[in-house]
Every structure is written in structure tokens, then in C-alpha cells.
Amino acid sequence: MWRNFNLTRLAGPALVLMVLGMMILPLPAPALDFFFTFNIAISIIVLMVGLYTREPLEFSSFPTVLLFTTLLRLSLNVASTKLVLTEGHTGAGAAGQVIESFGHVLIGDNLTVGIIAFVILTIINFVVITKGAGRIAEVSARFTLDAMPGKQMAIDADLNAGLIGEEDARKRRATIAQEADFFGSMDGASKFVRGDAVAGIMVMLINIVGGLIVGMVQHDLAFAEAGKTYTLLTIGDGLVAQIPGLIISVAAGVVVSRVGTEEDLSEQLLGQMFSKPQVLYVTAAVMAVLGLIPGMPHVAFLLMAAMASGLAWWLDDVEKKRKLAPPPSAAPGTPGVPAPTEQPLQEVSWADVQPVDPVGLEVGYRIIPLVDRNQDGELLRRIRGIRKKLAQELGFLMPAVHIRDNLELKPNQYRIQLKGVDVGMGEAFVGQWLAINPGNASGQLPGMQTTDPTFGLPAVWIDANLRDNAQSLGFTVVDASTVVGTHISNVLQSHASELLGREEVQQLLDHFAKEAPKLIEDLVPKIIPVGTLQKVLQNLLEEGMHIRDLRTILETLGEQILRTQDVDELTATVRIALGRAIIHQLFPGEDELPVVALEPQLENILMSAAAGKSQGGLEPGLAERLLKQASQLAEQMEAQGLNTVLITPGQLRPMLSRFLRRSIPNLRVIAHTEIPDSKTIRIVGVLGAAG
Numbered sequence: 001m002w003r004n005f006n007l008t009r010l011a012g013p014a015l016v017l018m019v020l021g022m023m024i025l026p027l028p029a030p031a032l033d034f035f036f037t038f039n040i041a042i043s044i045i046v047l048m049v050g051l052y053t054r055e056p057l058e059f060s061s062f063p064t065v066l067l068f069t070t071l072l073r074l075s076l077n078v079a080s081t082k083l084v085l086t087e088g089h090t091g092a093g094a095a096g097q098v099i100e101s102f103g104h105v106l107i108g109d110n111l112t113v114g115i116i117a118f119v120i121l122t123i124i125n126f127v128v129i130t131k132g133a134g135r136i137a138e139v140s141a142r143f144t145l146d147a148m149p150g151k152q153m154a155i156d157a158d159l160n161a162g163l164i165g166e167e168d169a170r171k172r173r174a175t176i177a178q179e180a181d182f183f184g185s186m187d188g189a190s191k192f193v194r195g196d197a198v199a200g201i202m203v204m205l206i207n208i209v210g211g212l213i214v215g216m217v218q219h220d221l222a223f224a225e226a227g228k229t230y231t232l233l234t235i236g237d238g239l240v241a242q243i244p245g246l247i248i249s250v251a252a253g254v255v256v257s258r259v260g261t262e263e264d265l266s267e268q269l270l271g272q273m274f275s276k277p278q279v280l281y282v283t284a285a286v287m288a289v290l291g292l293i294p295g296m297p298h299v300a301f302l303l304m305a306a307m308a309s310g311l312a313w314w315l316d317d318v319e320k321k322r323k324l325a326p327p328p329s330a331a332p333g334t335p336g337v338p339a340p341t342e343q344p345l346q347e348v349s350w351a352d353v354q355p356v357d358p359v360g361l362e363v364g365y366r367i368i369p370l371v372d373r374n375q376d377g378e379l380l381r382r383i384r385g386i387r388k389k390l391a392q393e394l395g396f397l398m399p400a401v402h403i404r405d406n407l408e409l410k411p412n413q414y415r416i417q418l419k420g421v422d423v424g425m426g427e428a429f430v431g432q433w434l435a436i437n438p439g440n441a442s443g444q445l446p447g448m449q450t451t452d453p454t455f456g457l458p459a460v461w462i463d464a465n466l467r468d469n470a471q472s473l474g475f476t477v478v479d480a481s482t483v484v485g486t487h488i489s490n491v492l493q494s495h496a497s498e499l500l501g502r503e504e505v506q507q508l509l510d511h512f513a514k515e516a517p518k519l520i521e522d523l524v525p526k527i528i529p530v531g532t533l534q535k536v537l538q539n540l541l542e543e544g545m546h547i548r549d550l551r552t553i554l555e556t557l558g559e560q561i562l563r564t565q566d567v568d569e570l571t572a573t574v575r576i577a578l579g580r581a582i583i584h585q586l587f588p589g590e591d592e593l594p595v596v597a598l599e600p601q602l603e604n605i606l607m608s609a610a611a612g613k614s615q616g617g618l619e620p621g622l623a624e625r626l627l628k629q630a631s632q633l634a635e636q637m638e639a640q641g642l643n644t645v646l647i648t649p650g651q652l653r654p655m656l657s658r659f660l661r662r663s664i665p666n667l668r669v670i671a672h673t674e675i676p677d678s679k680t681i682r683i684v685g686v687l688g689a690a691g
Contacts, residue, residue: 015068022075029087029097032080036098036240039072043244043251050251057178062255063185069248070192073241077203080237084207084230085214099236102243114235118242122201125246133253137186140256144180149368149375151176153405156373173374186256200242207234277319280312358399358499360417361488362406367414369430370481371403382485390492394541395548396508398492398499414484416491418498424491426453428480432461433470441474454487494665497541505534512550519551523558532567533557539571543657544668545582552577568654572671576650579674586643586668593681595647595670596633599688602626606652626687627663633685634664645670646687 022035046065053059080099155164155172164172211230215221221229284305291301361383363371370379383401391397409415416424427450435445436452436459447462462470462477470477478486492499509530513520524530536557537547547553556577560570575582587593598606605622634644644664648656650671657669675681 019071019075022079027079033098039244043247047247047251050254070196084233102236102239118235129249136256140183144183152372204234204238277312277316280308284308356420357402359401361401361403362415364409364411364413366411378481386489395546428484429461430480433467433477434483435460435462435470435475435477443473454490497538523554528557535567536571576673580676594684595645595681596685597683599686602688610651
């Protein structure tokens with residue numbers, strides 16, 4: 001067991017116990033010297049790591065390091081204070097050699113200068129460095145959190161577009177979350193350093209006052225001697241703690257102010273500040289002019305001007321040699337060819353042509369939580385469920401819905417696009433519920449009046465606490481994701497025929513070939529062209545039919561396609577073969593079919609119009625009366641809870657179906673030949689031409 005134990009796991013608990021021990025237990029002077037030296041070494045290590053860090057997340061443990069180093073300095077202050085007050089009367093070396101040495105270095109022979117220098121050092125740390133680093137961390141945390149939804153949307157867009165894989169997307173999302181956590185932690189951790197600086201000043205005052213009292217009252221020291229001894233010890237103690245604190249503050253400022261690149265701080269500074277000879281030439285000229293002014297220190301200014309001009313000349317010479325150097329691919333002995341100063345313009349290619357998404361969803365920024373995976377976006381799961389449900393109902397897989405944010409939209413607005421064209425638009429309010437009046441709701445609800453974007457019914461957006469009340473009044477209450485999801489489902493279902501492209505048909509054939517490979521091999525594309533099959537399938541979808549029974553469709557087309565190539569005739573033949581499925585879809589489980597029939601005189605007129613296709617369509621007055629009567633019949637049957645189904649001769653079915661479904665989407669037109677022999681019909685209405 002002990003062989004497999006990882007000793008590195010003891011580092012954290014050991015450091016915490018050491019810090020607590022220094023606060024509670026008395027430490028001898030040699031031990032205090034060791035821990036002060038350890039504190040200085042740790043601060044230098046932290047600074048060097050910060051300088052060589054290429055991006056902030058490479059030092060993601062920095063907030064925790066700030067906490068531990070601050071606690072370490074405070075515990076050393078407590079331990080040294082106890083030693084100074086108990087042994088300070090013995091002399092300047094009472095608290096160890098480190099404190100004595102730092103005190104002598106800063107104070108020298110003048111206590112006043114030493115105190116002022118220490119206070120200035122503390123103010124620099126507290127007011128300038130620590131406050132600036134904390135402000136940068138605060139702003140960075142705020143902007144990082146604000147940018148999270150947009151970054152996550154970009155990741156989802158790249159994932160949906162196939163530019164990145166699921167693993168890359170997961171790593172990028174984790175990086176975004178770590179950035180937000182890091183800057184948020186740095187914002188809080190910077191308060192530790194500021195508090196440490198304040199504590200340093202207070203500890204200094206307490207040590208001086210307490211030392212004077214202890215030295216004069218308990219050890220009978222003179223005021224001057226007690227003041228000199230305890231001030232020396234106090235300043236040395238504060239300096240030993242504040243210098244590492246200053247170093248840590250600088251490291252914090254360096255880390256939070258870094259802009260993530262592939263270069264460390266040294267490479268960035270040298271590459272960006274000292275890479276342009278023109279800047280150094282101008283600087284040298286200004287320094288030279290200042291050096292020539294009477295009364296100015298000529299040597300210092302002229303020396304700096306000479307150094308700047310010399311560095312500029314050297315950089316200029318290096319740049320010229322680089323331009324004259326032959327390209328790496330040149331053969332030995334080839335004369336040098338000047339390198340171009342700018343990258344050549346790339347030729348326009350097909351990569352610049354952006355394809356149009358088959359189905360797109362654009363959302364305003366307030367709807368982003370509904371489609372954000374990191375915020376458990378409900379709409380994403382709902383869209384996947386919609387695609388799965390439509391695939392099971394219609395018989396083919398819909399294209400993926402590409403989601404993106406659009407700042408040009410209103411904050412709560414969304415827009416559904418089909419092949420780059422807007423086909424649906426609405427508003428959704430995250431956290432609120434849409435109460436839809438199906439026509440029999442009673443009472444009024446407080447909220448924003450609107451209409452249901454899918455069916456156009458009157459509705460109102462209400463708060464969540466009014467949901468039960470709205471349901472009791474007869475309203476249909478749905479959340480924001482359901483509103484958008486229902487709208488998307490309706491758009492996809494109504495435009496299913498447009499979404500069945502050649503690629504989807506081929507994928508459908510490849511999938512069906514696993515079950516009936518011989519059928520596909522014999523018929524497609526040897527006998528049935530893929531284009532003809534696509535048009536027949538689109539016709540079926542356009543009239544509300546599913547295409548799940550692909551075996552029957554292919555076998556019927558294989559028998560009839562040698563007789564005719566007309567797509568409408570082929571579709572009519574396929575519908576006859578699918579008659580049982582059509583009737584089951586319209587009248588599930590019913591043996592008697594309630595339908596609307598054509599008035600005989602109207603049927604004769606329409607048969608004549610269908611026979612003379614070349615002479616035009618229906619007479620305008622007749623067409624208007626036909627639409628009006630069909631609409632009235634549809635309303636009456638809908639009120640009775642019946643599907644509106646019109647039965648016609650086979651020759652009239654395609655013409656009437658195209659004519660009526662544009663104005664009455666819920667009306668279905670079937671032919672006599674599509675009804676199975678086991679079913680009987682019951683005429684519940686007659687569509688006739690009045691007058």
C-alpha cells in the first residue's frame with residue numbers, strides 16, 4: 001500500500017499545517033530565517049512562471065497559489081511579531097539574521113528614512129500593482145462571461161458544419177469554462193494581496209508601538225534605544241514580508257494582463273517594442289536634442305541616443321540581409337532574389353463559395369440559452385426529437401438544423417430559414433410561458449398579447465406563476481422551447497418535399513439496400529432513374545403522404561415506368577398501390593369512411609376542363625365559388641371532429657389537389673381507385689357549383 005502512495009498528494013496538506021503551525025507554535029530565530037528565505041524563493045518561482053506563461057490558463061492554479069502565499073506571509077508576520085516582542089530587548093538579531101539584514105539595508109542609520117521608504121513600498125504594492133491587477137481580473141472575468149454564449153454558439157456552429165469533431169468541441173467548451181473560472185477566481189484572489197498589504201502596515205504600527213511598551217515597561221530600556229531596536233526589527237520584518245508580496249503582485253499583474261499568443265512575455269516585448277528601426281531612430285533623435293540643451297546632463301542623454309541609434313542601425317542591417325537572402329528552395333550558387341515584403345494575394349477559389357444551409361435557425365441573443373449546450377439548452381434536445389419523429393413518420397432523415405446567433409434580430413426574436421430564405425419568424429421569451437387560446441378559453445391573463453407563431457391563434461406571454469391559472473381557464477400553456485420547436489416541426493413537415501433532395505434520396509436507397517439489396521440492384525438506377533424516383537417521392541410528400549413503404553413504391557414504379565415516363569401518372573399509380581396506407585393515415589381503424597363528394601354537374605364540368613388542358617384552367621367565377629364552398633365544408637367537418645377528405649375520379653384528383661391545398665391545407669383529395677374493397681364510403685357533404 002505504501003509503495004503505491006503518491007507523496008505529491010501531501011504537498012497541500014503539509015503546507016496548510018505548516019502555515020497553521022507557524023501561527024500557533026513559537027519559532028526559533030534559525031527556523032524563522034529558513035521560512036523567510038523559503039517565502040522569497042517561492043515568490044521568485046511564481047514570478048518566473050508568470051513571465052514564461054504563454055496564456056493565462058497555463059497557470060490555472062495561480063488563484064490558489066495567491067491564497068497560500070498570502071497565508072504564508074501572514075503566518076510569518078505572526079511568528080516574527082511574537083519573537084520581536086518577546087526577544088527584541090536583546091538586540092537587532094533577536095528575530096533572526098534575515099530580518100536584521102533587511103532592516104539594516106533599508107534603514108541604514110536613519111530610522112525616519114527607513115519608515116518612509118517602507119510605507120512607500122507598501123503603497124506602491126497596494127495602490128498601483130495590486131489594484132491594477134485586480135481591476136484587470138475583474139474586467140476580464142466580466143467580458144469572458146459576456147462572451148461565453150457567443151463562443152459556445154461558434155463551437156456548436158463549427159460542430160454542426162462538420163469543421164470540428166465532438167472531442168475538439170468538448171475541449172474548446174472546457175477551455176471556455178476554465179477561462180471564466182480562472183478570471184473569476186483571480187478577481188477574488190487579488191483581494192487577498194490587497195488585504196495583505198493593509199495588514200503589513202497595521203502589523204508595522206502594532207510592532208513599533210508594542211515594542212516601545214514592552215521594551216520600556218518590561219525591560220527598562222530607554223525610549224531612544226527601544227525605538228531604534230524595535231523599529232529596526234519591525235521594518236526588517238515588514239520588508240521581508242512585503243518584498244515577496246510585491247513580487248507576487250507583479251506576477252499576478254503579468255498573468256492577468258497577458259494576451260494569449262504562442263510567445264512568452266520576453267518574446268512579445270522584444271518582438272513588438274524593439275522590432276521597428278524607425279521607432280528607435282526617432283527616439284535617438286529626441287534624446288540627442290534633449291542632450292544638447294544647456295543645463296541638461298549631456299553624457300547620459302547623448303549616451304542613450306547613441307545606444308538607440310546603434311540598435312536601430314543593427315536591426316535595419318539584419319532586415320536588409322533577410323530580404324536579400326535566397327529562398328530556402330534555391331539551389332546552391334543561385335543569386336539572391338529579394339523577397340517580397342507582403343504576402344501575395346490568394347486567388348479566388350471554390351472555397352470562397354459558401355453553400356446554403358438546407359434548414360437554418362437564427363436566434364437573438366436572449367434566446368441563446370435555449371440552444372446553448374453548456375446551459376442545458378432545451379431546444380437542442382427538442383430539435384433532435386423533432387428530426388427523429390419526422391424520420392419515423394415520413395420515412396427519410398431531415399437535414400440538420402444549423403443554428404447561429406444573429407445580432408441584427410431583436411433580442412427575443414428567431415427566424416427559420418429554408419435554403420437561405422425566411423419561411424418563419426416569431427418571438428420567444430426565456431423563462432416565460434405562452435398561453436394559447438384554442439377558441440374556448442375564458443377570462444383574461446396579464447401579460448404581453450401576441451399570436452402563436454405556428455398556427456396564428458391569439459396568445460399571451462405570461463409569468464411562470466400564472467401557468468396553473470391559465471390552464472384552469474382553458475388556455476394551452478407551453479414554454480419558450482416548445483413554441484420554437486413546434487414552429488420548426490410545422491415548417492419542416494410542410495416543406496418536407498423540398499427537403500428531399502437527390503442526396504437524401506440516395507441515402508434512403510443506401511439504407512434500404514441493407515434490407516432489400518437485390519431490389520435496389522435490379523431497379524435503381526437501371527430501370528428507375530434516381531431523378532424520377534425523387535419527383536414521385538416529392539409528390540407523395542407534398543400531398544401529406546409518408547414514403548416509409550419504399551418496397552411497394554419501387555416495385556410499382558418498376559412495373560409502370562416502361563409504360564409511361566409521366567411523373568403525375570406514375571404518382572397516381574403509386575398512390576393506388578399505397579391505397580391501404582393512405583386510407584389508414586386518414587381514417588385509422590374505420591371501416592366506413594366519411595367523405596365529401598363532387599356534385600355530378602360540377603364533376604362533368606371539371607372532367608371537361610381536365611380533358612382540355614391546353615385551353616386553360618377553370619373559369620374564374622367557378623374557381624372562386626369552388627374555393628368558397630370547399631372552405632365552408634372544411635370548417636363544418638372540422639367542427640364535427642372529422643377529417644376533410646374529398647373523393648373524386650382519378651383523372652381529377654391531381655388537378656383538384658393542387659388547386660385546393662394552397663387555400664385549404666387540411667383538405668385531402670383521394671381517388672375512387674385508392675379506396676380498398678374492404679372499406680365503404682359515407683357521403684357527409686357535397687361540393688357543387690351554386691347557380
